[in-house]
Amino acid sequence: MENAYELVLAADLVRRGHKVDRQVPxxxxxxxxxxPAAFRADLLLDDIVVLEIKAIEAIAPVHAKQVLTYLRLMHKPVGLLLNFSGETMKEGIRRLVNNYQP
Structure with missing residues (x-):
């Protein structure tokens, strides 16, 4: 399921004018x-935002750690953990930041 969500989301973001890279090493x-390529991030949006796609019952702390690891290793500022299996999409979005400074 995650692969299908990734494909559709990537296509929709490209259609809206964004640069999207899939399965970024x-x-x-x-x-x-x-x-090289020890991990793969699902999507990289406009060379800034890492998107990690899930289709699971509930997001666990390990999933947030996964995104934070990608942010640190890729030197990116923001990531979104997107779980498509929630009752609503709003419940399935978690924003994570790398070295947040207000």
């Missing part, structure tokens, strides 16, 4: 080693 650097 996320590299890891550890102790002098570079591991």
């Amino acid at each position: 996320v590299d890891i650097e550890y102790d002098g080693l570079r591991i």
Whole structure:
């Protein structure tokens, strides 16, 4: 289900004039080693916002940690965790920020 939601959302965002990259490789650097494409972020919107798509009963803390990890590794400021299985979409949206400074 997540793949279908990802495809439809990406197509709709492109139709609205946004730049959308799907399945963006996320590299890891550890102790002098570079591991390419260790993870994959579902969508990258306008080279700024990371979108992680879920179709699960409830968002768990590990899902937020996943998005925060992508934000840190990709040096991006904002991510959205989108769960399409909630009763309403409003319930399924969680905004996360990397190194938030008011």
